Amino acid sequence: MQFDAKDTAVRPPVVYVMVVVPTYNERENIERLVPQLLDLDLGSQSHLSVCVVDDNSPDGTGAYADQLARASQRVSVVHRVGKLGLGTAYIAGMRHAMAHGADAVLTMDADFSHHPRYIPAMVAALPNAGLVIGSRYVPGGKVLYPLYRRMLSRGANAFARFTLGLRARDCTAGFRLYRRTVLESIDLDGIFSNGYSFLVEMLFAVQQCGWKVAEVPIVFEDRKYGQSKISRNEILKAVYTCMRLLARRLLGSQMRPNTEIVRSK
Numbered sequence: 587m588q589f590d591a592k593d594t595a596v597r598p599p600v601v602y603v604m605v606v607v608p609t610y611n612e613r614e615n616i617e618r619l620v621p622q623l624l625d626l627d628l629g630s631q632s633h634l635s636v637c638v639v640d641d642n643s644p645d646g647t648g649a650y651a652d653q654l655a656r657a658s659q660r661v662s663v664v665h666r667v668g669k670l671g672l673g674t675a676y677i678a679g680m681r682h683a684m685a686h687g688a689d690a691v692l693t694m695d696a697d698f699s700h701h702p703r704y705i706p707a708m709v710a711a712l713p714n715a716g717l718v719i720g721s722r723y724v725p726g727g728k729v730l731y732p733l734y735r736r737m738l739s740r741g742a743n744a745f746a747r748f749t750l751g752l753r754a755r756d757c758t759a760g761f762r763l764y765r766r767t768v769l770e771s772i773d774l775d776g777i778f779s780n781g782y783s784f785l786v787e788m789l790f791a792v793q794q795c796g797w798k799v800a801e802v803p804i805v806f807e808d809r810k811y812g813q814s815k816i817s818r819n820e821i822l823k824a825v826y827t828c829m830r831l832l833a834r835r836l837l838g839s840q841m842r843p844n845t846e847i848v849r850s851k
């Protein structure tokens with residue numbers, strides 16, 4: 587193929603997106619999800635790969651992910667010794683993605699509550715933001731959940747927004763696309779929460795660092811296969827996280843970016 591330096595000089599660079607999927611007993615789901623992710627059409631300016639972060643799932647999710655990785659160079663697996671929590675699983679995946687040259691890291695659940703069909707719109711929104719959220723609570727977004735779960739999610743969101751001054755509508759969504767520079771600007775070792783409240787703490791850090799957050803509407807559906815891992819304990823942990831971050835906010839101790847950053851707002 588002819589290489590035309592003049593021509594390539596005006597083309598926007600290819601953005602390398604790595605999708606991080608934390609898993610614990612999600613074999614039936616990743617069997618369907620990973621091929622759908624690899625089939626996504628993001629256009630010629632983006633390249634996508636997948637990283638499964640498995641915590642030694644008893645149902646063999648990790649071994650199955652290894653098979654997928656043997657079949658495609660675009661799939662990789664991070665194995666951890668046991669169920670170490672969702673927050674550290676996200677961080678392990680983010681570090682893996684950055685070590686492998688990703689320009690952006692997309693996190694999502696394995697269970698199709700975060701449907702791959704929304705990823706192209708999220709990637710398209712990235713040039714205008716440091717973080718793009720696949721959001722249930724902006725116009726066009728929706729939650730197809732039982733009433734109790736809907737109320738829990740709404741309550742957690744309202745509480746996080748009120749106590750921490752978060753500006754995003756969906757503060758607890760795990761469907762997120764972070765620019766690499768955003769992750770580099772946050773002290774990931776300083777994140778103290780591990781479970782689901784990790785998401786609130788990360789959003790707080792992103793906002794404190796001054797990054798712009800965009801939200802793309804999604805319809806969030808309940809899982810069809812496998813079981814939920816969320817426990818009642820997570821509610822208490824989320825309240826604790828908000829209180830601890832509120833104290834930090836009131837005391838005025840900002841999160842210190844660990845690199846020089848160019849803010850996008």
Ligand SMILES: Nc1nc2c(ncn2[C@@H]2O[C@H](COP(=O)(O)OP(=O)(O)OP(=O)(O)O)[C@@H](O)[C@H]2O)c(=O)[nH]1
Pocket residue numbers: 607608609610611612639640641669670671672675694695696697699808809813814815816
């Ligand atoms: N590696 C790892 N993955 C986890 C852990 N806990 C949950 N996950 C995964 O994180 C994602 C979200 O967990 P879910 O159980 O779906 O939680 P949820 O979406 O809040 O709850 P449901 O809507 O009821 O499914 C799924 O892909 C899980 O398999 C963990 O400790 N380690």
Ligand SMILES: [Mg+2]
Pocket residue numbers: 695697699809
């Ligand atoms: Mg789920």
